[in-house]
Amino acid sequence: MEQAAIYREKEEFKDAHWLLKNASAKQFYEFSLDMEDFPNIKIQSIRNLEETGLTFENGKISGTPVTNNIHHLDVQFYHIHDRNQIETKKIQLFVNADPKDLWKNIPSDRNAAFYKSEEDSYKGSFSDKKIVVASKRGRSHAHEGKFREDDFAVNNLPKDWNIVSVSDGAGSAVAAREGSRLATVTINQFFNSQEILSRIENNINWMYNADASIEEHSEAEQNIKNILLESVAEVYQTLEKAAAENTLSVTDLHATLIFTLLKKFSFGYVILSFGVGDCPINLINPDFSEVKLLNRMDVGEFSGGTRFITMKEIFNDQMSSRFQITSVDDFSYLVLMTDGIYDPKFITENKLEDTESWKLLFEDLAGNNDDRTKADFINDEKIDEELLIWSDFWSRGNHDDRTLAIIY
Amino acid sequence: MRRLPIYFLVDISESMVGEPIEQVQEGIANIIRELKKDPYSLETVYISVIGFAGEAEVITPLQDIISFYPPKIPIGSGTSLSQGLIKVMDCIDRDIVKTTYERKGDWKPIVFLFTDGVPTDDATKAIERWNNKYSGKPNTIAVSIGENTNYKLLGSLADNVLLFNNSDENSYKEFFKWVTDSIKTTSQSVTEAKKEGINLSKIDSLILEKVDPEMEQRFPDNNFVVLNGKCQETEKLYLMKFKKAFAESSIPGMATRYYRLDGAYKIDEQAYYRLSSNQKTHLKINIEELDGGTSCPHCANPIALATCSCGGIHCLRGEGYSKCPWCGTSDYYGFSGGGFDINRTLG
Numbered sequence: 018m019e020q021a022a023i024y025r026e027k028e029e030f031k032d033a034h035w036l037l038k039n040a041s042a043k044q045f046y047e048f049s050l051d052m053e054d055f056p057n058i059k060i061q062s063i064r065n066l067e068e069t070g071l072t073f074e075n076g077k078i079s080g081t082p083v084t085n086n087i088h089h090l091d092v093q094f095y096h097i098h099d100r101n102q103i104e105t106k107k108i109q110l111f112v113n114a115d116p117k118d119l120w121k122n123i124p125s126d127r128n129a130a131f132y133k134s135e136e137d138s139y140k141g142s143f144s145d146k147k148i149v150v151a152s153k154r155g156r157s158h159a160h161e162g163k164f165r166e167d168d169f170a171v172n173n174l175p176k177d178w179n180i181v182s183v184s185d186g187a188g189s190a191v192a193a194r195e196g197s198r199l200a201t202v203t204i205n206q207f208f209n210s211q212e213i214l215s216r217i218e219n220n221i222n223w224m225y226n227a228d229a230s231i232e233e234h235s236e237a238e239q240n241i242k243n244i245l246l247e248s249v250a251e252v253y254q255t256l257e258k259a260a261a262e263n264t265l266s267v268t269d270l271h272a273t274l275i276f277t278l279l280k281k282f283s284f285g286y287v288i289l290s291f292g293v294g295d296c297p298i299n300l301i302n303p304d305f306s307e308v309k310l311l312n313r314m315d316v317g318e319f320s321g322g323t324r325f326i327t328m329k330e331i332f333n334d335q336m337s338s339r340f341q342i343t344s345v346d347d348f349s350y351l352v353l354m355t356d357g358i359y360d361p362k363f364i365t366e367n368k369l370e371d372t373e374s375w376k377l378l379f380e381d382l383a384g385n386n387d388d389r390t391k392a393d394f395i396n397d398e399k400i401d402e403e404l405l406i407w408s409d410f411w412s413r414g415n416h417d418d419r420t421l422a423i424i425y
Numbered sequence: 426m427r428r429l430p431i432y433f434l435v436d437i438s439e440s441m442v443g444e445p446i447e448q449v450q451e452g453i454a455n456i457i458r459e460l461k462k463d464p465y466s467l468e469t470v471y472i473s474v475i476g477f478a479g480e481a482e483v484i485t486p487l488q489d490i491i492s493f494y495p496p497k498i499p500i501g502s503g504t505s506l507s508q509g510l511i512k513v514m515d516c517i518d519r520d521i522v523k524t525t526y527e528r529k530g531d532w533k534p535i536v537f538l539f540t541d542g543v544p545t546d547d548a549t550k551a552i553e554r555w556n557n558k559y560s561g562k563p564n565t566i567a568v569s570i571g572e573n574t575n576y577k578l579l580g581s582l583a584d585n586v587l588l589f590n591n592s593d594e595n596s597y598k599e600f601f602k603w604v605t606d607s608i609k610t611t612s613q614s615v616t617e618a619k620k621e622g623i624n625l626s627k628i629d630s631l632i633l634e635k636v637d638p639e640m641e642q643r644f645p646d647n648n649f650v651v652l653n654g655k656c657q658e659t660e661k662l663y664l665m666k667f668k669k670a671f672a673e674s675s676i677p678g679m680a681t682r683y684y685r686l687d688g689a690y691k692i693d694e695q696a697y698y699r700l701s702s703n704q705k706t707h708l709k710i711n712i713e714e715l716d717g718g719t720s721c722p723h724c725a726n727p728i729a730l731a732t733c734s735c736g737g738i739h740c741l742r743g744e745g746y747s748k749c750p751w752c753g754t755s756d757y758y759g760f761s762g763g764g765f766d767i768n769r770t771l772g
Contacts, residue, residue, distance in 0.1 A: 021724060025659055028723070032691065034497035041491070087458045109454065111461065113491050119464035160464065316524075360529075367527045414426040414468040 018057075018098040027096055030058045031106045040082050041113045046071060047079040050092075057097045064091040069110060078110075085114030117411060123162030125154075130263075131195035133164050138401040139171050143179045144281045147397065148424045150181070151404035155357055156416035157188075164194040166272075167355050167418040170201035175211045176218065180204070181422050182276035185296055185355040187325060188417075189271070192263070196256060196270030200326055203255045204276050207248045217244055218280075221287055225344060238342060245291060245340045249274070249326065256327055267327045274326040275312055275353055279424070288343040288351070293331055295323045297359060297369050300343065301350045308370050311341050316366055350379075350425050357419035361412035386410060394425050428471045429532040429612050430487055430520060434513050436540035436570075437476040437700065438504040439651040439770050442664045442690050445541060445570060446498055448594070452601035454495035459605040461490055465612040469532070473516060479503025479545070479702025479771070481512035487520045499693045500664065501700025502653075503771045506544040507551035510582070514551075514559055533564060535611065537604065538583060541570040545702070545771050548578065555582050566607075569636065573648055580638020588636045603633060650684045650710050651770045654738040655750040658724035662697060664770075665689045665729060665738075667715055684710070686717030689729045708771070713764035731758060736768050 033054070040046040052058065063073045069088050071080035092106040125135060135154040140147070154165035166186030173179055182201040186193025208214065223229050223237035252274065260267040273294020280287055290298050292312025300309045315324040324331055331339075359369075362381070368374040384391030388410060392403040408419045435449055453474065460466035473487040478501025485496045513536060524530030567583035569576065571590070579586045589600055650667040667684035721729045721740030731741035737751025741758055748755045 021658060025724070036494050036496075039492055039494060085461065087461075109495070111457070111494065113461060114467070116464050116467045119462065119467065157465070364529050365525075365527055414428075416465075416468075 023057075023096050023099050026055065026057055027094075027104055030055050030094065031104070033106075035108055037108060037110055039111045039113055040069075040071070042082055042085045042115055042118070045079075045081050047077060049077050052076060058094050059097060061093045061095060061103060064093060064105075066090055069112060071110075082112040085112050085118075087111050116413070120156045120160050120416075122159045125158075125162055125164045129164075131164075131192055131198070133168070133194045133198065135159070135165055136405055137165075137169070138405045139169070140397070140401040141171065142173070143171070143181070143424050144177065144279055144286070146424050148179075148181060148422065149392070149397070149400045149404050150183075150420070150422040151401065151408045152420040153357075153405060153408045153418065155418040158418060160416075163188075165418050166193045166197055167357065167420040168194070168197035168201050168272075169353075169420055169422060170205045171422075172205045172209060174209055174214060176214045176280070178208065178214050178278060178280045180208050180276060180278050181353060181424070182274065183296060183353045183355060183420050183422055184275075184326075185273045185294060185357075185418065185420070187271035187273075187323075190269050192260075192265055192269045193271055195259070196272035196325075196327060199256055199259055199270070200252050200272050200274045201276075203252045204248055204274065207251050208278060213244060217241055217278075217289075220244075221282070224342070225282070225284055225287075241289065241342060242337050242340045245289060246336060249291060249293075250332065252326055253329070253332070271325040271327050273315075273323065273355075277311070277351065277353060277424075279351070282344075285344050285346045286348065288341075288345070290341045290343065291339055293324050293326050293328075293339060295359070296353070296355045299350075299352045299369060299375070300345070300348050301352070301372075301375060302345070303347045303349050305349055305372060305376065308372050308375050309343070310369050311343060313339055314366055314369075350423055352424075353420075353422040355418060355420040357415070357417035358408070358421045360417065361410070361415035381410075382407060427469065427529060427532055428489075428522075429469045429608075430471045430473070430534040431608060432487075432513050432516065432534060432536045433472070433474045434509050434536055434538045435474065435476050435484075435498065436478075436504060436506075436509075436542065437498055437500050438478045438542060438545075439500060439502055439653075439664055440542055440649040440666070441570075442500050442651065442692065443666050443688050446500060448597040449539065450495065450498050452597060452604070453498075455598070455601050456605045456608070457490065457493050457495060459602075460608060463609050463612070466490055466609055469612050470608060473520070474498070475509065475512050475516065476501075476700065477505055477509025477512065478700040479505055479508070480700045481505065481508035482700060483512065483516065487516070497693070499696030499700060500690075501697055501702075503702035504540070504542045504545045505548075505702060506540065506578075507546055507548040509538075510548065510551040510555055514554065517559065535608070536565045536583075538565065538567045538579070539570060540567070540574055540579070542573055543575050544578070552578075552582050564611075568633075571648065576636045576638045580636075586636045586638050588634050590634075600633060649687075650715065652710075652730070652738050652767065653770050654689070654721075654729055654740060656721050656723035657726060657740050657742075657747065657750050658721075660750050661691070661723045662694045663689050663691055663722050663729070663740075665719070667717070670716075683714050683716050686715070686719060689719045689722045691722045702771070708769045709766040710769045711764050711766050712761070732767050738767065 038048050070083045071078050088110040090108050093103050095103050137152045139150045150169050152167050152169055169183045171181045182204045184197035184200045186197035220237040220240045256270050257267050273296050275292040275296045275298050278289040290311040295316050298311040362378055382392045390407040392400055392407050467490050471487050471489050474485040476484050522531045565583040566585045567579035569588045648669045652665040654663050666687040668687045670685045671680035719729050720727050726740040726742050728741040732738050733749035735752035739750050744759055747758050
């Protein structure tokens with residue numbers, strides 16, 4: 018064979034661009050080098066391959082790489098008509114990390130203003146039912162040593178009333194962790210009043226009194242909504258005041274808010290609910306055949322489309338549609354969550370009233386998941402700890418703070 | 426799962442041959458390497474590479490960082506920005522998922538446009554379509570490689586126009602690091618800040634400067650002359666690129682412009698024809714303006730710049746009888762003393 022042809026074939030081989038499949042750390046890898054176009058070229062060895070944990074045999078790179086890296090490999094080859102001349106073709110092999118190994122978990126600064134623990138949980142009674150709540154800092158915040166922005170508050174109130182509130186602070190707001198804490202504490206505090214609860218109860222008795230006229234019924238309903246409106250207005254004012262005291266703007270405290278006020282009456286449970294933002298409140302009936310969404314979700318075309326309790330513009334004429342008064346004989350679960358749970362577990366808004374999606378969630382909670390973590394609602398001595406561990410589930414691309422409250 | 430789609434719309438015209446395209450290729454490989462270390466990006470960023478010369482094509486379809494392998498970037502003749510824009514718009518139409526009641530949409534896509542020259546065709550219509558239908562949808566960053574682009578034109582389609590002064594290898598590295606950091610901060614902010622806009626990483630003004638698209642701009646002469654040669658031995662194409670330089674002239678204080686050889690480069694022939702515009706050119710350059718010689722990148726013939734009476738440029742072993750790989754005519758080749766015009770490409 019002519020020297021020029023040998024030269025040309027070797028050059029062509031060197032120039033050929035191989036699209037090497039990427040490897041992943043700790044996963045078996047196999048890739049065949051395509052030599053079809055180069056019948057006269059033989060690969061003798063691949064240098065720097067040992068460091069990857071892979072081997073080269075019979076035209077195939079295979080094995081299980083240990084760690085992620087980018088490897089510059091030298092393919093040592095010769096032309097069959099010029100066996101003594103070993104030449105080199107350079108290729109790159111990418112070994113992907115397991116994303117789970119890349120996330121850091123940096124503690125948040127204990128000395129910073131508005132310090133908040135990275136996780137929190139609660140279990141207790143809620144009317145004649147029980148409640149468990151877990152709130153956990155998301156991976157995105159853990160990775161940078163930032164704070165958990167979510168918060169929650171649960172209180173047993175006078176006259177057998179109960180309240181649970183959940184808030185999701187906006188990551189872009191500098192003091193959102195304080196906004197979410199203040200929002201939940203303030204709303205619960207507002208209802209910790211004999212007087213206010215009596216006013217609500219009187220109106221409820223009218224609303225559910227068979228003898229009441231349509232007008233009386235709707236007046237009672239309006240009265241309740243007015244009290245609820247007072248409560249959220251107070252949250253807004255408190256946040257505004259806190260912002261001023263700390264030389265912040267109220268937008269620095271941006272946080273969503275959902276809450277549920279519940280009492281068992283002779284005719285059934287009355288549930289008052291409110292929501293601003295993209296955190297759902299869902300009520301599941303006793304035989305799990307129906308799920309209702311008890312609040313309006315603020316979801317935009319992009320995820321930036323949400324709203325916060327810190328926005329004055331929510332106090333408009335559509336405000337009353339944010340309040341809901343529900344009465345049921347019984348229910349199996351009442352669930353409140355932030356989008357850190359909702360995004361990975363439900364993905365889209367339409368799934369929130371789909372019983373199949375909810376069954377999957379409860380199967381997941383029962384241990385049907387990759388990590389085999391479960392929250393046991395029957396033997397529930399440690400349910401708060403269990404729910405906290407469960408809520409650390411892995412979901413690609415979803416690493417927001419997670420708060421989940423379940424009344425059962 | 427929501428994806429953050431990133432489109433690299435890369436000018437792959439002939440003037441990009443050699444170092445710029447190698448650096449872009451290397452740069453994209455570096456971007457990928459860095460993003461692979463970042464958990465946000467690894468989980469959310471999807472990348473597509475689209476090239477435009479006379480024609481445009483998708484070099485790498487939108488895919489995640491996990492499976493992305495840096496492509497070989499081809500070269501074509503011409504700089505049809507409109508073809509490039511049309512291609513990226515078609516991709517956005519096809520690829521991007523929008524949020525609905527039943528479906529979780531993607532994050533707002535980001536388009537990085539890299540170009541080193543002025544379009545060789547009219548991009549008005551494509552820009553009009555862009556602005557009517559796509560403006561505000563993707564975040565667009567136009568990066569001018571060198572000063573030879575039309576800032577006003579780039580400013581009419583991008584939120585940000587940046588000028589990259591490509592002086593050395595190190596600035597390319599810094600520059601692609603900036604692109605990587607911009608992608609990283611954006612993928613972080615999408616997960617956490619609920620913001621829509623792109624977070625451009627702090628710009629190192631020495632390497633990259635923000636350009637005012639309204640600024641008065643004087644276009645310098647072409648910075649490059651590119652010749653299209655064919656190897657006599659292998660009949661394969663190569664490009665010879667010459668870079669503008671100035672020499673002292675006999676008149677004091679006056680400099681003479683000439684073009685100094687930058688290098689001769691092999692190109693992927695099939696891709697070159699596919700990506701080149703059909704536009705017939707009669708661009709000429711006088712041989713006296715070109716300085717420097719090199720050997721053929723394919724066969725190592727010592728002379729890469731020989732020209733036949735048909736106008737074709739090819740390589741040559743030396744003086745004597747030889748055959749032109751373009752027209753097939755055999756003739757005696759000798760060294761020319763005087764200046765004459767030869768064909769150049771669109772660049």
